[in-house]
Structure formats: C-alpha cells, structure tokens
Amino acid sequence: MPDTQARPPVIWLKGEGNFTKAHRSPQSIDRIVVHVTEGAFWGSVQWLKNPRAHASSHFIVGRGGKVVQLVHVSDIAWHAGNWNTNVRSVGIEHEGYTYGPNGFTDTQYRNSAKLAGWLARRALMPIDREHFIGHAEVPGPGGGRGGASGHTDPGSHWNWKRYLRLVRQYAGVQKLSVVPVVPPGLLRGIVPWRAPATGDIKYVEFSVNGRVVWVDRRPPFAFAGGRGLNTTTLANGRHVLEVHGVAGPGRYDIARKTVVVDNKAFALTSAGVREWSKAKGPVRLRVRPWGARAARMTFTVDGRRIAVDRRAPFVFTWRPLSTRPGKRVLEIVAKSVDGRNASFRIPVVVPQPARPKPKPTPPKPVAPVLRVVSQSVADGQTAAGLVVW
Structure with a gap:
C-alpha cells in the first residue's frame, strides 16, 4: 500500500491577484474539477500566475508528472467560471489538449491521482463522478454547462474510469460499511437517524446538505444520541443526509440518502366556547392539535394558569362563579413534541349576576266606613227614656 499520509511533492509558485483569499477548511471542499490547459506546461503556468489572466488553478500537472501549485488549497482559485463551484472545489489543470489525439500520459494520470487522493482523504470526499467532475460539467449561464465560457474539457480522451480507480488506490481508502437509516417516505x-457500521469505525459524522451537524463516537451510532433529527428545523423539500464512518487516516466510508421533508404547520382548533359568548356557568373547552402531537397544553384565564394537560384528549373546564363581571380572555398555549409552539385566545364575557326580585309589599289597612244599616227613630221624634235605634 503506498504512503497515503503526506501530500505528494509539488513545486510552489504562488500566483498574484487572480484568486480570492479565504480560510476554507478541508471538509468545506466537496468537488475536484479536472481541467485541460490547451497549451504547453510552463506557458500555462506563467499565464495562470499572471493577474491579467483573471483566471487561475490550484494545481497544474505536466505530461511528465511534474506538479506545480499556484493557489493555496484554503483559498479560492478562479478556475471554474462559476463562483458557487469555485467556493467548494479545487481545480487541477492537466497539460494537454481537449481534442488532441495524444491524450494524457500514464505518469500524468498517476501523479494527478496521488494529488486528488490526498485531497479527497483530507476532505472525507467520496471518490465518484458526482464529486470529481470535468470543467464541461460546471453549471453555466442560462442553464448551460462549461462555466461562464462554455468549456468542454477534459473531453473524450480523458479516461474517468482509470483516473478514479487510481485516485481510490492512492487515497488508501478501504471500504468499510456505514449506512444512513431513516424512516421511508416523507419525513x-x-x-x-441511525448509522449501522461494521469494521473498526471509530466515529460517525452526520451531515445535512454538506454540513456536519453531529458527531457520534460511541456505537451504536445515532444522530443526537438517539434523540432523532428534528426535521422542523429544515425547509420542506429535498435534503441530503450523509454519514461519514471514520476508522482512521485513509480508512473511512461515506454514504448518503436523499430525503423529502414535508412538515405540516402546527396549529390548534377548539370547540365548546365561542368568542364573546356569555360565561354564565362552567365553561368546557375542547382542544385538538394538528400537524404534530402536542407534548403539553397550558390553559390560562387573563394570564392566570388554570390547568396543564400532557395527554390527549385535551379538555379544560373553568368555573367563573367568583369571577368579577366583564371581559375575560381564555388562552391555550401548546408545545409540540418537536418543539414548535401554537396558541389561540378566546374572549368571553362574564355577565352581571341577576338581581333578586323584591318581596311584595302588603296592602295598607283600610278604616271601616260607618253607615246606617237600619233606622227606627223618625225624623223630628222626641226621644225620652230608652230608645232603641
């Protein structure tokens, strides 16, 4: 097995003014772009060093195997004609001609592969045609290819199968086994999110859309210590989940899975109470969550907590017997099992209590009216002695 630890020997001839200073980490690089110089080796070196070229490359590999470095790997070379590709890639020029019948030499293939294998190992980059591309495959304006100028290199004379086989050989990659396991269907x-691994894998990096978001160093390997991936932190749509199983320098495995996230909004509906209804007696409010299971619901009246429920069905009762008349606000605040919040408010009115009816007033007593019932004494009669009248 060849030495896979050190960078292959290169001649360092730094260019000036035709690259962008940066501080890229090895794992921020996930593409290697293969170019062809369309000219002689040293003439191409001098041109790409010249700031008037407005172009550069990290490395140039001659037909005799000589390798010159013009731009530090942590900096951004202007090689692809596409800024997004430049930011994430390393450019390797190869002395030759895209349509030249002489093709490329065995020494050139091998020394370029040694360099690319070292870069891929540092970046934990998969060695495949998705991550190793030609200049002709770089996105261009208007949906075209070949970058801004529509390049077609490295052309049909470049043997991709042979090149990638050599890159894998010189990278010293031993295929282990790590697999991203997530539920099927929409997430x-x-x-x-688990990563079953075989061999002597020491740790697994979990990556979402190219960014490492978790590292597990203890088998069985799982994201967030087995707590799972909260997909509500991702936008709905396609995402790439990737796992890097690392056993040591040059010994790793990478696997990925494209998933589709389709979260529904977390919301609440209720029944039993209408807005501005009169709360004349016990109020019973039924609440149902949508879009996710609710882990907890809190019921308050005017900000004062009345009840907390953690299990469905969520039913809350409020008795306003000792509550002062007027407007009151019922509020439900819910938290979903995936950490999202939802709430709603219902204003109600506690009416004035009914006044008691007054007791009836008894009638006043009426004085008797005297009247003549019968008469036994004639008018003008002189009464003498006992007279019955």
Whole structure:
C-alpha cells in the first residue's frame, strides 16, 4: 500500500491577484474539477500566475508528472467560471489538449491521482463522478454547462474510469460499511437517524446538505444520541443526509440518502366556547392539535394558569362563579413534541349576576266606613227614656 499520509511533492509558485483569499477548511471542499490547459506546461503556468489572466488553478500537472501549485488549497482559485463551484472545489489543470489525439500520459494520470487522493482523504470526499467532475460539467449561464465560457474539457480522451480507480488506490481508502437509516417516505417531525457500521469505525459524522451537524463516537451510532433529527428545523423539500464512518487516516466510508421533508404547520382548533359568548356557568373547552402531537397544553384565564394537560384528549373546564363581571380572555398555549409552539385566545364575557326580585309589599289597612244599616227613630221624634235605634 503506498504512503497515503503526506501530500505528494509539488513545486510552489504562488500566483498574484487572480484568486480570492479565504480560510476554507478541508471538509468545506466537496468537488475536484479536472481541467485541460490547451497549451504547453510552463506557458500555462506563467499565464495562470499572471493577474491579467483573471483566471487561475490550484494545481497544474505536466505530461511528465511534474506538479506545480499556484493557489493555496484554503483559498479560492478562479478556475471554474462559476463562483458557487469555485467556493467548494479545487481545480487541477492537466497539460494537454481537449481534442488532441495524444491524450494524457500514464505518469500524468498517476501523479494527478496521488494529488486528488490526498485531497479527497483530507476532505472525507467520496471518490465518484458526482464529486470529481470535468470543467464541461460546471453549471453555466442560462442553464448551460462549461462555466461562464462554455468549456468542454477534459473531453473524450480523458479516461474517468482509470483516473478514479487510481485516485481510490492512492487515497488508501478501504471500504468499510456505514449506512444512513431513516424512516421511508416523507419525513415529518422528529425522526430516528441511525448509522449501522461494521469494521473498526471509530466515529460517525452526520451531515445535512454538506454540513456536519453531529458527531457520534460511541456505537451504536445515532444522530443526537438517539434523540432523532428534528426535521422542523429544515425547509420542506429535498435534503441530503450523509454519514461519514471514520476508522482512521485513509480508512473511512461515506454514504448518503436523499430525503423529502414535508412538515405540516402546527396549529390548534377548539370547540365548546365561542368568542364573546356569555360565561354564565362552567365553561368546557375542547382542544385538538394538528400537524404534530402536542407534548403539553397550558390553559390560562387573563394570564392566570388554570390547568396543564400532557395527554390527549385535551379538555379544560373553568368555573367563573367568583369571577368579577366583564371581559375575560381564555388562552391555550401548546408545545409540540418537536418543539414548535401554537396558541389561540378566546374572549368571553362574564355577565352581571341577576338581581333578586323584591318581596311584595302588603296592602295598607283600610278604616271601616260607618253607615246606617237600619233606622227606627223618625225624623223630628222626641226621644225620652230608652230608645232603641
């Protein structure tokens, strides 16, 4: 097995003014772009060093195997004619001609592969045609290819199968086995994400869309210590989940899975109470969550906590017997199992209590009216002695 630890020997001839200073980490690089110089080796070196060229490359590999470095790997060379590709890639020029019948030499293939294998190992980059591309495959304006100028290199004389076989050989990569395991179908809420691994893998990096978001150093390897991936932190749509199983320098495995996130909004609906209804007696409010399971619901009246429920069905009762009349606000605040919040408010009115009816007033007593019932004494009669009248 060849030495895979050190960078292959290169001649360092730094260019001036035709690259962008940066501080890229090895794992921020996930593409290697293969170019062809369309000219002689040293003439191409001098041109790409010249700031008037407005172009550069990290490395140039001659037909005799000589390798010159013009731009530090942590900096951004102007090689692809596409800024997004430049930012994430390393450019390697090869002395030759895209349509030249002489093709490329065995020494050139091998020394370029040694360099690319070293770069791929540092970046934990998969060695395949998705991550090793030609200049002709770089996105161009208007949906075209070949970068801004429509390049077609390295052309049909470049042997990709041979080149990638050599890159894998010189990278010293031993295929282990690590697999990203997530539930099938659309992903919603919190989902388990495991990485079953064989061999002597020491740790697994979990990456979302090219960014490492978790490292597990203890088998069985799982994202977030087995708590799962909260997909609500991702936008709905396609995402790439990737796992890097690392056993040591030059010994790793990478596997990826494209998933589709389709979370629904977390919302609440209720029944039993209408807005501005009169709360004349006990109020019973039924609440249902949508889009995710609710882990907790809190019921308050005017900000004062009345009840907390953690299990469905969510039913809350409020008795306003000792509550002062007037407007009151019922509020439900819910938290989903994936950490999202939802709430709603319902204003109600506590009416004035009914006044008691007054007791009836008894009638006043009426004085008797005297009247003549019968008469036994004639008018003008002189009464003498006992007279009955």
